[in-house]
Amino acid sequence: MVDDSPTICKLVSLTLEKHGYRVIAAASGLEALAKLNDGLPSLILLDITMPGMDGYQLCRIIRGNQETASIPVVMLTGKDGFFDRVKGRMAGSTEYITKPFDPEALLQAVERHSIHPID
Numbered sequence: 369m370v371d372d373s374p375t376i377c378k379l380v381s382l383t384l385e386k387h388g389y390r391v392i393a394a395a396s397g398l399e400a401l402a403k404l405n406d407g408l409p410s411l412i413l414l415d416i417t418m419p420g421m422d423g424y425q426l427c428r429i430i431r432g433n434q435e436t437a438s439i440p441v442v443m444l445t446g447k448d449g450f451f452d453r454v455k456g457r458m459a460g461s462t463e464y465i466t467k468p469f470d471p472e473a474l475l476q477a478v479e480r481h482s483i484h485p486i487d
Contacts, residue, residue, distance in 0.1 A: 369393045370400040370426065371415040380413060383471040384478060397421030404436060411482035416445040424459040431460035440481035444469065
């Protein structure tokens with residue numbers, strides 16, 4: 369989960385951990401890249417608007433790296449315009465969910481694109 373909002377990170381974490389998923393949060397693109405060096409996730413939830421590197425840039429970096437290129441990237445963002453969605457797809461996003469999001473829709477997207485929850 370990459371989002372500079374502690375509130376969104378907490379909401380996502382509570383929603384997914386309740387269903388057996390482990391969530392690792394990063395508040396910026398640079399922090400996310402550092403965490404990718406520690407281990408590869410089965411899915412990345414990515415906000416677009418963040419300080420420094422935005423979500424589009426981070427998604428392109430993820431797609432351009434052989435080790436991370438196949439990890440599903442779900443954009444989870446407040447940007448809900450048509451062009452935002454197109455830019456997300458062009459950057460390599462797997463799916464696009466807008467905030468405020470329905471926790472059940474988030475869970476369904478995670479289940480569609482990730483490995484089964486931890487036991």
